[in-house]
């Protein structure tokens with residue numbers, strides 16, 4: 001474990017260390033058809049120099065699914081019904097492609113007035129009703145020992161999050177394709193892990209009584225900013241668009257955001273909202289981030305704000321497969337998509353990839369759900385050493 005930890009990036013290690021700081025867990029429901037095994041293990045982090053010891057919860061299950069979009073939820077629905085203990089690990093139910101889709105007019109059987117997030121809520125609830133456990137956490141690293149090298153090790157696939165480690169017999173990659181594209185903001189890459197972060201739930205606790213900036217106008221950014229208000233003295237929420245000023249354009253944009261969360265954030269005394277303001281640069285020194293530079297349209301003078309952390313969220317996300325947490329452990333194609341065979345198997349035995357993370361031309365909810373079904377049936381065959389897939393509608 002220690003070797004793995006040392007191999008992780010500075011940001012990942014920061015995330016691990018943050019698990020040690022008491023903070024509210026954002027986990028949602030947790031019901032199981034077959035009980036997963038939960039243990040607590042003691043391990044060390046990069047902060048071991050200060051003799052810090054972590055008590056890390058470890059969950060053992062049959063199927064770990066990274067990503068709670070339509071692909072992950074459908075897969076979980078099928079594996080749970082097949083009596084395989086299943087854990088979905090999802091960064092944020094509001095940040096995936098389906099979650100930000102205002103209306104779904106082409107998912108069979110669903111009324112065209114239904115929003116993407118409503119459809120996703122139903123998919124998640126259905127998977128949970130069959131016994132899947134939904135954990136809200138950001139995965140930052142996986143470890144995938146192929147089964148032929150695992151020997152007697154039954155739970156040979158490991159998924160790391162700041163609070164919990166999941167050890168599974170099979171692993172499904174379903175993190176979608178909302179990854180960042182385009183050029184980062186100047187200073188963003190330089191200070192990544194040294195004050196720049198993409199995960200408030202991972203790193204927020206480092207900013208107790210500090211000033212931080214959150215950049216982005218999505219529901220994800222709002223949720224992350226709200227989380228930071230638990231720790232930071234001041235949260236500068238910077239949006240390049242106007243959201244709350246009561247203008248027509250602001251109201252239109254407003255509609256796609258979670259109104260309750262938006263109100264909560266704007267009413268929070270620690271929040272300073274800077275509308276129609278662009279984040280131009282993240283500044284710092286050897287200690288990490290010290291300031292951000294922002295600009296309002298029509299103004300020649302930039303403003304520099306003193307902060308210790310800058311949390312950057314693209315408005316609506318990008319379109320790159322999210323595979324950074326895989327760290328080259330599965331084969332990718334030239335476009336960055338995970339390569340799979342017709343059973344959704346990746347280059348590593350026992351590891352599957354479904355939905356937009358495959359980066360095909362067919363990025364659709366119905367395709368993601370279909371991938372999830374195929375992977376689940378393939379996993380059932382694999383874990384139960386069957387020669388053929390078991391179809392659950394053939395009833396005797």
Ligand SMILES: Cc1cc2nc3c(=O)[nH]c(=O)nc-3n(C[C@H](O)[C@H](O)[C@H](O)COP(=O)(O)OP(=O)(O)OC[C@H]3O[C@@H](n4cnc5c(N)ncnc54)[C@H](O)[C@@H]3O)c2cc1C
Nearest residue numbers: 067069070071091092096097098139176355356363364365
């Ligand atoms: C604006 C927009 C409109 C669209 N409209 C339609 C439409 O009308 N009809 C249609 O069929 N399709 C539509 N699509 C496409 C469709 O939404 C996607 O094809 C589908 O959602 C893909 O499902 P997925 O489960 O692979 O990924 P996603 O839906 O993106 O879900 C991925 C999940 O993984 C989580 N995640 C990401 N990284 C991590 C991590 N490190 N750790 C843990 N969890 C992680 C995310 O939080 C998210 O919950 C639209 C897409 C967009 C962007």
